[in-house]
Structure formats: structure tokens, C-alpha cells
Amino acid sequence: MAAARVLRTWGRSAGRLVCVRHFQACSTGHILKPKCLCLLGFPALKYNHPHHLLKTTAALCGQVVQFKLSDIGEGIREVTVKEWYVKEGDTVSQFDSICEVQSDKASVTITSRYDGVIKKLYYNLDDIAYVGKPLVDIETEALKDSEEDVVETPAVSHDEHTHQEIKGQKTLATPAVRRLAMENNIKLSEVVGSGKDGRVLKEDILNYLEKQTGAILPPSPKAEIIPPPAQPKDRTVPIPISKPPVFIGKDKTEPITGFQKAMVKTMSAALKIPHFGYCDEVDLTELLKLREELKPIALARGIKLSYMPFFIKAASLGLLQFPILNSSVDENCQTITYKASHNIGIAMDTKQGLVVPNVKNVQICSIFEIAAELNRLQNLGAVGQLSTTDLAGGTFTLSNIGSIGGTYAKAVILPPEVAIGALGSIRALPRFNLNGEVYKAQIMNVSWSADHRIIDGATMSRFSNLWKSYLENPAFMLLDLK
Amino acid sequence: MVLIHLDSGGDDHGYVPHPMWSFQKEAKFCPVLLFKLNSLPTETFTSQGMLIPFLMKNCFQLLCTHKVPAAGFKNAVKSGLILQSVSSDVYQNLAVEDWIHDHVNLEGKPILFFWRNTPSLVIGRHQNPWQECNLSLMRERGVKLARRLSGGGAVYHDMGNINLTFFTTRTKYDRMENLKLIVRALNAIQPQLDVQATKRFDLLLDGQFKISGTAAKIGRTTAYHHCTLLCSTDRTSLSSLLKSPYQGIKSNATQSIPAMVKNLLEKDPTLTCEGLINAIAAEYAAHHQIDHHITFINPTDETLFPGINSRAKELQTWEWIYGRTPKFSISTAFNVLGEQTPLEIKVFLDIKNGRIEICRIEAPYHWLPLEIYEKLNSGLTGSKFCPVETTMITHMLLRTCPEDQELHSKWNVLCEKIKGIM
Numbered sequence: 001m002a003a004a005r006v007l008r009t010w011g012r013s014a015g016r017l018v019c020v021r022h023f024q025a026c027s028t029g030h031i032l033k034p035k036c037l038c039l040l041g042f043p044a045l046k047y048n049h050p051h052h053l054l055k056t057t058a059a060l061c062g063q064v065v066q067f068k069l070s071d072i073g074e075g076i077r078e079v080t081v082k083e084w085y086v087k088e089g090d091t092v093s094q095f096d097s098i099c100e101v102q103s104d105k106a107s108v109t110i111t112s113r114y115d116g117v118i119k120k121l122y123y124n125l126d127d128i129a130y131v132g133k134p135l136v137d138i139e140t141e142a143l144k145d146s147e148e149d150v151v152e153t154p155a156v157s158h159d160e161h162t163h164q165e166i167k168g169q170k171t172l173a174t175p176a177v178r179r180l181a182m183e184n185n186i187k188l189s190e191v192v193g194s195g196k197d198g199r200v201l202k203e204d205i206l207n208y209l210e211k212q213t214g215a216i217l218p219p220s221p222k223a224e225i226i227p228p229p230a231q232p233k234d235r236t237v238p239i240p241i242s243k244p245p246v247f248i249g250k251d252k253t254e255p256i257t258g259f260q261k262a263m264v265k266t267m268s269a270a271l272k273i274p275h276f277g278y279c280d281e282v283d284l285t286e287l288l289k290l291r292e293e294l295k296p297i298a299l300a301r302g303i304k305l306s307y308m309p310f311f312i313k314a315a316s317l318g319l320l321q322f323p324i325l326n327s328s329v330d331e332n333c334q335t336i337t338y339k340a341s342h343n344i345g346i347a348m349d350t351k352q353g354l355v356v357p358n359v360k361n362v363q364i365c366s367i368f369e370i371a372a373e374l375n376r377l378q379n380l381g382a383v384g385q386l387s388t389t390d391l392a393g394g395t396f397t398l399s400n401i402g403s404i405g406g407t408y409a410k411a412v413i414l415p416p417e418v419a420i421g422a423l424g425s426i427r428a429l430p431r432f433n434l435n436g437e438v439y440k441a442q443i444m445n446v447s448w449s450a451d452h453r454i455i456d457g458a459t460m461s462r463f464s465n466l467w468k469s470y471l472e473n474p475a476f477m478l479l480d481l482k
Numbered sequence: 483m484v485l486i487h488l489d490s491g492g493d494d495h496g497y498v499p500h501p502m503w504s505f506q507k508e509a510k511f512c513p514v515l516l517f518k519l520n521s522l523p524t525e526t527f528t529s530q531g532m533l534i535p536f537l538m539k540n541c542f543q544l545l546c547t548h549k550v551p552a553a554g555f556k557n558a559v560k561s562g563l564i565l566q567s568v569s570s571d572v573y574q575n576l577a578v579e580d581w582i583h584d585h586v587n588l589e590g591k592p593i594l595f596f597w598r599n600t601p602s603l604v605i606g607r608h609q610n611p612w613q614e615c616n617l618s619l620m621r622e623r624g625v626k627l628a629r630r631l632s633g634g635g636a637v638y639h640d641m642g643n644i645n646l647t648f649f650t651t652r653t654k655y656d657r658m659e660n661l662k663l664i665v666r667a668l669n670a671i672q673p674q675l676d677v678q679a680t681k682r683f684d685l686l687l688d689g690q691f692k693i694s695g696t697a698a699k700i701g702r703t704t705a706y707h708h709c710t711l712l713c714s715t716d717r718t719s720l721s722s723l724l725k726s727p728y729q730g731i732k733s734n735a736t737q738s739i740p741a742m743v744k745n746l747l748e749k750d751p752t753l754t755c756e757g758l759i760n761a762i763a764a765e766y767a768a769h770h771q772i773d774h775h776i777t778f779i780n781p782t783d784e785t786l787f788p789g790i791n792s793r794a795k796e797l798q799t800w801e802w803i804y805g806r807t808p809k810f811s812i813s814t815a816f817n818v819l820g821e822q823t824p825l826e827i828k829v830f831l832d833i834k835n836g837r838i839e840i841c842r843i844e845a846p847y848h849w850l851p852l853e854i855y856e857k858l859n860s861g862l863t864g865s866k867f868c869p870v871e872t873t874m875i876t877h878m879l880l881r882t883c884p885e886d887q888e889l890h891s892k893w894n895v896l897c898e899k900i901k902g903i904m
Contacts, residue, residue, distance in 0.1 A: 072700060073655050082608045082808070095702065100607070102736065105683065106698035106707075107607045107633035125808070126734045257837070257864025258871055262878035265861070269882045331884055352874055384870040388894055391877040415881045 062139040064119055067098075069135045072108055078130050079103040081123045086136075090118045094174050098136060101129060115174055116140035141175060173200040180205050259353045270412050274452040278460045279408050282468045284426055284442045290474050298371060308346065309370040310477075311398060311423065314470040316342040316362040317480050319396060322463040324455060326395050328416040333453050345394035345414070346374065348381045349404070356414060357386050358394035363482060398423065407445045418451040419460075562772040563593045564763045565779050572602040572628045572639060574781035577794035579647055579699075579706060580631060581787045586649070588704050593649040594766045596759050596776070599639040601716075602626040603723055606634040606697060610735035610807050612728045612867075618902070620723060629803050632708060634697030635738030638723055642714030642745065644755055646762065648707045655705040657683050657696060664694070664711070667765035671757065672750055683709075684741070691744035713755045714747040728903055733810030800866065805836035816899045818849070818892075825849055829900060833867050843896075850892050854883065858896070869901040 072079060079101040086098055092112045101108050120137040123129050173181070173188055177200055181188050184205065191208045193200040256264060287310060298305035319326045319342050327338045345358035357377040359370055380386045396417060401409050402425035409422035424445035431441035446468075450460050470477040567575050575597040582593060603615050603625055611617060611627060614636040620627060639645070648660045661679040668677050676688050685694035696709040720743065746753040759776070767774030782791060796802055812831040817824040825846055832840040841862040843855050861879045865871050876897040883889060 073652065073705075074657070102608055102633045105606075105632075105634035105696055106700055107631065108700040109702070111702045255864060258866060259874050259878070261864065262861055262875040266878045266881045328885055337885070352870060355874060355877075386873065388873060388877065388897065391873065392880070392890070392894065416885045 062116065062141060064137050064139045065114060065116070066134040067113060067136050067138050069101075069110065069129055069131050069133060071131055072101075072103060072106070076103045076131065078128050079108065081125060081127050081129050082107070084121065084125065086118050086121075088118055088121060092116065092118060092138065110135065112138065114138050114140045115176065177202055177205060184209055263354070266415070267412060270415050273413055273415065273418075275410075275413060275449045276452045276457065276460075277410055277447060277449050278457065278464060279445060279447045280464050280468060281443050281445050283431065283472050284444050285440075287471055287474055288426075288442050298368065301368070303368065303372050303375055305371050306374070307426075308374055308398070308400060309367045310471060310474070311400075312344050312346075312359060312362055312370050312374075313365075313367050313481075314467050314477060315344060315396065315398060315421070317470060317477065317482075318463050318467045320363065320480075320482075321466060322459055324459060325419045325450065325463055327418055327454070328395070329418065329451070329454060336454060339395040341393075341395065343393050343395045345397040345417075346377065347397060347399035347401075348378065350381050350384065352384055355381055355386060355391065356394060356397060357381065357390040358397075360393070397421070402426065402444065409447045411447060411449045413449055413451060418455060420449050422447045422449075561591045562766075562770040563591065564766060564772075564774065564776045565593060565595045566759070566776045567595070567597040567781055568778050569781045570598055570600045570641065571781070571794075572599040572604060572626055573794045573797045574790075575599060575645070576604075576628060576630055576797055577790050578779070578781045578787065579708065580793055580797075581790050582649055583631075583699060583701055583704050583706055585787075586704070588649055588651045588654075592654065592770060593647075594763070595647040595649065596763075597645045597647070598641050598643065598755070599645070600626075601638075601640045601719065602628055603636060603638055604628045604630050605636045606736055606738075607631055607699075607806075608633065608736045608808055609636060609738070610731065610733045610810055611804060612807075612810075612812075612904075613726055613731050613733060613735060614724065614738055616723055616725055616727055617904070618727075623719075623723075625719075625723060627803055628797060629806060630697070632697040632699040632706070633736065635695065635736065636724060637695055637710055638715065638720040639710070640715055640719070642712070642716065642747070642755065644711040644713055644758060646709055646711065650705060650707075652700060652703055652705045655698070655700060655707065657698060657707045660707050661685060661694075661696070661709070663765055663769055664709075664762060667762040668746075668753075668758075670765060671761045672753060675750070685709075685711075687744055687746070687749060690742060692741040693744060693746060695741075711758060712743055712745050713753065713758055714745050715743075717743060717745065728812075728814075730812050730814035731810055732813070733808060735808045735810065800836070800868070804866070804868065807833070807836055809834045812903065814903055816902070818895055818899065820846075820849060827896070827899070829903070831867070836867055838862050838865055838867050843900075845896075850889070850896070854889070854893065857883070858900075862900075867904055869904045872897065872901050872904060 069079070080103070081099060082102045083100040084098075085100070086092055086096075092098065093115050094112055096112050098110050098112050098118075101110060116138040118136055119139050122134050122136060129135060173193070178188065180202060181191070181200070186205060186208060188200055191200050191204050194204050195201040284307070287307065291305060291307060291310070295305050323338050324336075326342055327336050329336050341360065342362040343358040343360050344362050345356040348355050348357065357380075359365070359373045359377070362370060365373070377386065377390060380390065394414070394417065397411075397414055397420045399409070399411055399420065399422045401411075402423050405425055407424040407427075409424065411420045411422040413420050424447070426442050426444045428440055429443045430438050431443070433439050446464065448460055448464055470480075567578060569575060578595065578597070582595070586593070601623070603620060605611055605614050605627070607630065609629070611629075615627070617627070619625075637643075646660075646664070650656075658679060661683060664685065665677050665679060668675050677693070678686050678689065680686055683696035684692050687693045693712045694709050696707065698707045699705065724738070724740070746758065763776050764774050766772075779786065781787070781794070784791060799805075810833055812829070812833065815826050815828045817826055819825075828844040830840070830842040830844070831838055841859045843859055845855060857879055858876070861875050862872065865875055876893070880890065880893055883893065
């Protein structure tokens with residue numbers, strides 16, 4: 001569209017006449033193209049997204065500008081390019097960072113002087129760049145200070161609008177913002193600039209308009225408001241046209257790496273195990289009372305006492321009666337190993353992801369010792385400093401998902417173990433006691449998963465009942481405590 | 483009386499200026515009177531300090547209500563500011579530097595900023611932490627690692643090391659002038675002191691001991707030059723932490739140049755940190771013809787520095803500290819105990835953005851089966867070059883290996899050795 005460019009440069013005073021001529025030149029009975037419309041000067045043709053406009057016209061008549069590396073100071077002639085913030089094809093605005101260069105212990109951020117599209121990078125990383133030589137090529141729509149980018153609209157009959165200069169001092173604004181102001185018959189000098197160095201930004205124009213017209217312009221970037229053409233000069237209230245909301249989000253695809261990738265492998269292996277589930281509810285009313293009594297004593301010894309040490313110890317007592325739950329099978333399920341130590345793992349949710357450290361040899365630990373060890377593991381887990389020893393060697397796992405929420409869960413067994421228990425949250429619920437009276441019970445649900453190749457439902461059920469009985473009546477635990 | 487003009491034009495990245503900071507053009511050169519208060523509301527500081535948060539709030543309120551056209555004041559009095567941080571957190575202090583660089587108009591109003599940190603190691607913008615320092619020792623001792631935005635080499639910070647930042651406009655950026663100012667200040671309190679600035683912008687004591695290193699950051703309109711000053715730093719920690727034990731690193735990152743150092747306090751016991759700060763402040767004030775009072779600032783004050791806390795947080799992320807390391811590769815080997823003789827295992831890693839792009843472990847197949855090495859290679863590819871993440875990954879992956887005591891213990895040995903190079 002060379003015609004457009006030519007017309008722009010010497011059509012300043014010709015006004016409407018020129019535009020009509022152009023219209024005749026470019027359309028021969030076809031539908032008017034948007035660019036022609038604009039030149040014809042339909043007033044108040046607002047493009048709410050100036051950059052959108054920038055792109056279409058840039059494709060038409062962009063000029064490729066060589067952006068040279070400007071003087072760094074201190075007589076420095078050459079620098080090393082350390083980091084690129086843009087690549088070829090990226091769109092940049094004026095003042096966006098382009099790259100980072102280093103010279104003699106000084107790190108310099110080079111910012112763009114133009115709006116446009118990066119066409120060429122002259123250097124690779126760690127190359128030496130020279131002051132005064134081209135750094136990048138930018139395809140711009142127009143140069144920053146030029147007055148030639150002013151689009152003529154017949155509605156703008158006063159020429160002072162074409163110059164946007166106040167008292168010999170130019171208002172700083174990008175060409176896109178200037179156009180927006182132009183189209184709305186706004187003097188840039190009257191707008192308060194909120195950008196850097198008092199720059200007038202798009203938001204400032206919109207705010208100014210809002211104050212002027214009392215209307216709120218719809219902010220959707222792709223919408224174009226084309227009010228009826230018979231309103232040349234007066235700034236009447238533009239009727240906000242309601243548009244269906246436009247969602248411009250995009251899908252994001254990235255490879256699965258790191259810990260997530262490891263989880264993929266482990267969980268895939270885990271699901272090869274035929275799981276069966278068994279759930280029950282446990283009345284912890286008595287345990288809650290006990291813990292309340294013991295909490296201050298533990299605190300005096302410097303340990304925070306939660307319910308977990310009780311659950312863990314009860315599980316270990318149960319495993320003594322049902323050692324198959326503390327076993328391990330080989331890959332082909334041909335050999336079974338009954339583990340001697342009860343290394344009970346506790347699933348923890350940390351910043352890095354799921355970790356399962358275990359408390360070693362619970363079968364010979366007191367509840368207080370378990371609590372102390374739990375504190376230590378939790379503190380290390382919080383700062384990501386769990387050692388391999390803490391994480392390795394687990395034989396049985398408990399997952400207290402209830403601390404976050406939930407009732408029943410279907411936990412996945414962590415190989416090479418054969419069973420896992422998921423504990424729900426403790427809630428107050430009405431239950432009947434032995435006398436048939438309703439009382440306030442503290443109920444927690446437990447969901448066990450076990451390897452059905454070697455463990456049957458009856459075993460799991462008996463183990464669960466035993467575990468439950470220890471917790472529902474803590475005094476009973478004393479009898480079997482080792 | 484001090485004239486300050488702190489104008490925030492709002493940065494280019496969508497930051498909305500705080501209402502207190504955005505002034506109308508006409509009010510740009512309004513004078514602000516700082517009153518020296520004898521009774522301070524909350525915190526207490528050394529005798530020289532004035533509490534700026536309280537004052538700035540009042541003064542800005544003043545400014546907003548009295549729009550005095552200040553054409554007459556423009557050339558009347560020279561201005562500038564001397565600031566000192568009340569925080570010893572390296573990330574918060576680096577965030578202050580960053581904030582001032584981005585938000586303050588330094589035209590005719592330069593700023594000098596004093597800050598000191600609890601034991602930390604600060605590397606330059608384009609450096610490789612594995613090349614520069616002993617990361618495992620730092621983790622053991624709880625020494626923080628930070629990456630600053632200026633160039634230059636690695637430095638050890640502790641409360642005996644004074645940091646000075648000279649903020650100016652880009653045109654007024656002159657590192658030698660700043661260093662000469664420091665030398666004058668030192669000679670003012672100790673005329674016998676032999677301190678010289680070198681061509682590399684270091685300060686040498688007695689012609690051989692480095693007492694100060696320099697780095698700088700240049701932006702579009704502003705620039706800053708910061709340097710250290712060794713007053714009473716723990717030199718043993720300094721040398722042990724700045725020595726990297728990691729072998730086989732090939733990288734284009736900026737490398738630090740080691741130097742012999744000495745503390746000023748060792749040379750002359752009267753040269754304390756406080757004394758040095760006051761002397762330099764006095765010299766700066768004299769040079770710029772401003773009031774020599776030091777104003778204390780709190781780097782966590784959002785009303786004074788809107789958005790600074792999120793900046794400080796960003797500076798603490800793994801992505802910034804480690805992830806910004808320029809591409810590098812490691813080619814190293816270690817020994818493990820074989821049946822009779824030690825076996826050599828070679829490890830080749832390509833690391834980009836702090837993540838392992840390529841991982842290749844070369845080890846004898848009779849020690850561990852090929853699938854195990856493949857499993858480890860594949861598991862580590864794409865993960866962070868970080869011992870914490872590696873521990874988690876290798877632990878999870880072990881669950882997919884056959885249940886074999888010997889295999890498990892060899893796997894653990896191999897993983898520990900690999901973590902040893904991270």
C-alpha cells in the first residue's frame with residue numbers, strides 16, 4: 001500500500017479531498033477495507049488496543065531501523081552480550097528491555113527506543129558488541145518523534161491537534177498513544193502522564209476520556225466501537241455496547257521433569273499392584289482427652305505432641321500381630337520378605353512435593369520418642385533437608401491427609417511396601433454410647449489399601465479392628481505396649 | 483535543611499505508582515523541609531539518624547496540599563541524600579538498590595546508601611555460584627547466597643563489611659570519582675593511611691591488600707556504583723567460603739579474581755564501621771554541598787517503597803539465584819568402592835538455567851546394571867541441579883528398582899556422590 005504512505009506525507013492540508021481520492025484508488029466497488037475507512041475519517045473511530053492497530057499497519061508500511069548500541073560512558077568502546085530478553089519476531093515497546101551487556105564489572109540494561117518488531121539480532125551470547133554499531137534491527141511503524149504518523153481525520157479541523165506540543169516541550173508518548181489521543185480529539189498536554197518521566201500512557205487517555213464524557217469505555221482489547229457516523233465534532237457520550245466476554249487465555253504445554261517425572265514412574269509401578277481398600281471410622285473421644293493431658297508435659301520437654309505418634313505406635317502394635325502387612329514382595333511376586341523393623345513412613349507435603357520420611361524401629365520406641373523424631377523430620381522437611389537415610393527403608397506408611405481435609409481416601413501403596421493407611425480429618429459427630437444415649441463423639445475415618453496378591457480382606461479387617469481398639473481405648477494400648 | 487525530590491514516574495512494567503509518589507508536573511520541584519525530631523515515635527536510632535518513614539509521610543502530605551511553583555528553588559540549593567538501611571537482610575537491601583534504581587529520579591539529586599548484611603555471599607549478575615563458592619559449606623553454616631543485579635565478582639558479606647551504593651543519573655556515572663571520595667574520607671580520619679584506587683576500581687591498602695571491590699549497574703536513565711569496604715570481616719570465613727571445591731566446570735560466566743585482603747580495623751583499631759560510615763557520609767556531604775545527616779530507612783516499608791517486598795521475595799527464589807546461571811557443563815569423576823579395587827565413575831552434565839539438560843553417567847556395568855544408570859540419567863534430566871530435588875527424585879526412583887540390599891546401597895552411594903557436586 002505505497003499509496004497510503006505517499007498520501008500521508010503530503011496530504012496534511014488537503015484533508016478530506018485526498019482521502020476520498022485514495023478511497024477511489026483502492027476500492028473499485030469492493031467492500032471498504034478498515035484502513036480506508038480510517039483515512040476517510042470516520043470520527044471517533046476508537047481502537048481500544050493500539051498495538052493491534054500497530055501490527056496491521058506495520059505489516060503494510062514498516063521501516064526497518066537499525067538500533068545502535070549507545071554510549072555506555074567512561075569511554076567504554078566494547079561490551080559483552082550476556083543475556084537477550086527478546087528474540088527475532090518479538091514485539092517490543094519503547095523502553096522495554098532488549099538485552100543485558102557487561103563491561104568491566106558494570107552490568108548495563110539496554111532498552112528499546114522504538115515500538116516495533118525485532119527483525120534481527122546482531123550478536124550471540126558472550127559475543128563482544130561495539131558501541132555505535134548496530135545491536136538489533138527493529139521494524140517500526142514510524143519513528144518516535146515524527147509528525148508524519150498523524151492520521152488525518154476531517155473531524156479534526158484545528159491544526160493545533162496535529163502538533164501536540166506545549167510551550168516548546170514535547171509530551172512524551174508512544175505513537176500508538178498519540179493516535180488514540182488524536183482520534184479522540186484530545187490534547188496530550190491536557191492529559192496527566194503517569195508513565196516514566198511523565199509519559200502519557202494509554203490508561204491516562206482512557207481516564208481522561210472517562211472524566212470528559214462520564215462514560216466508561218469497555219476495556220476488551222479486541223472490541224472496536226464504531227458509533228454512528230453522523231456525529232462529527234461534539235464529544236457525545238459513546239454508548240457502551242455490551243459484548244460477550246472474550247477469553248484470550250492460551251493453553252500452556254511443558255515437559256514433565258524433575259520430581260514430577262519420578263512420581264510418574266513410581267506411581268505407574270505402584271498401580272501394577274492389585275489394590276483393595278478397606279475403610280472404617282474410629283472414635284477418638286478418649287484419645288483427644290488423653291492428648292490434652294499429655295500435651296503440656298511434652299511441651300515442657302520441648303516436643304510438640306500431635307495425634308500421629310499415637311497412630312504410629314498403635315499401627316506398630318498391630319503389625320506385631322499381623323506381620324504380613326510389614327512385608328515386601330519381589331518384582332514377580334515370587335518371594336515375600338517379612339521385615340523385622342517397623343519403619344513407619346509419614347507422608348509429608350513440602351514445597352518441593354510429596355516426601356515420605358520414616359520413623360525407624362517404632363517397635364522399640366516410646367510414644368514420646370516417636371513424637372520427638374516426628375518433630376525432627378517435620379522441621380527438616382520444611383527446609384528441604386531430609387537426608388537419604390530419613391527417606392529410605394520404610395516398611396509401612398500412614399498418610400494424614402486429614403490435616404488438610406477429607407474423610408475417605410484411596411491411597412496408593414508405595415512400593416516396595418504392601419499396605420498404606422490414609423487418615424481423614426477428625427470431626428465432631430453425634431453417636432450412640434453403650435446406654436443408647438447420644439453423645440458428642442470425635443470421629444476420624446481411616447482408609448486402608450493393601451496388596452491383594454498377598455493380603456486378604458480378613459487380615460486387613462482384623463488389623464484395622466485391633467488398631468482401632470487401641471485408639472478408642474488408649475488404656476488398652478498399655479497392656480500390649482512394648 | 484535538606485531538599486529532597488523523590489519522583490516516581492512508574493516503571494515500564496505495569497507498576498502503578500503509589501499516590502504519594504506521583505506528582506503533577508508543576509509540583510516537581512517543591513521544596514520539602516525535613517524537621518529534626520528529638521522525640522521519635524517508634525524506633526530508636528543512633529544520634530545522627532532521622533526517621534524517614536514518619537517524616538516522608540508528613541512531608542509528602544505537605545507536598546500534596548501545597549503546590550508551590552518552584553522555579554525559584556531549582557537552582558538555589560544543591561540536593562542529595564545519604565541513606566542507611568536498618569535491615570541486615572541481604573535480599574531486602576538488594577531490593578532497595580533495585581527499587582531506587584527503577585523508581586527515583588536522580589537528576590541533580592544523587593543518593594549514597596550504606597548497608598551491611600548478616601553472613602551472606604553475593605555473586606554478580608552473570609556468575610556461576612558453583613564456580614565461585616563452596617555451596618555445601620554455606621549450607622552447613624547457614625550462609626545465604628544472593629545474586630545481585632550488577633556485574634562483577636563474588637563477595638562475602640558480614641556485619642564487618644560495609645556496602646556503599648552511589649546512585650546517580652546515567653550521565654553523572656563516574657566510579658573513579660566515588661572511589662577518590664572514599665579515599666579522601668579515609669585520609670581525613672587517618673592521614674597516614676595508604677589507600678589507593680586501582681585501574682580495576684579496587685581499593686588497595688599499603689599497595690597490596692584489597693579492602694574494596696566494585697560493581698555497577700547502568701540503566702536507561704539511572705546508574706549505580708556499589709562497592710564494599712572491609713572493616714572487620716571474618717577473613718577465615720571469607721577465604722573458605724569463596725573457594726569452590728567443584729571440579730570440571732566449563733563456563734563463560736564472569737569469574738572472580740581472588741585477592742589478598744585485609745581489614746581496616748586490623749591496620750588501625752580506631753577505624754570502626756560506625757566511624758568509617760560517618761567519615762564517608764561527611765565527605766559525600768561536603769562534596770555535594772548537602773546536609774551530612776544520615777537518614778535511616780526500613781527496606782520492608784511498603785508505603786515508602788511500594789512493591790519492594792515482592793522484589794525482595796523474587797531475589798530469594800531458586801529461579802533467580804541459581805536459575806540465572808549462564809549455560810555451563812561439568813565433566814568430573816569420582817571413585818566408589820568396588821569388590822577389590824576402587825572404581826572410577828565419570829559424570830557429564832550440561833546445565834542450562836540451573837537445570838540439567840543432559841546427564842550422562844559412565845560407570846562399569848558389573849557394578850550396577852545398565853538400566854539403573856539409564857534410570858538415573860533419565861530421572862535427572864530436566865531436574866534442577868540441586869541436592870534437595872535430587873534427593874527426592876532418587877529416593878522416589880529407588881522404589882521402582884528391584885528389592886536388593888546391595889543394589890540399594892550402591893544406588894545410595896552413587897546418589898550421594900552425585901549430590902556432592904551440586
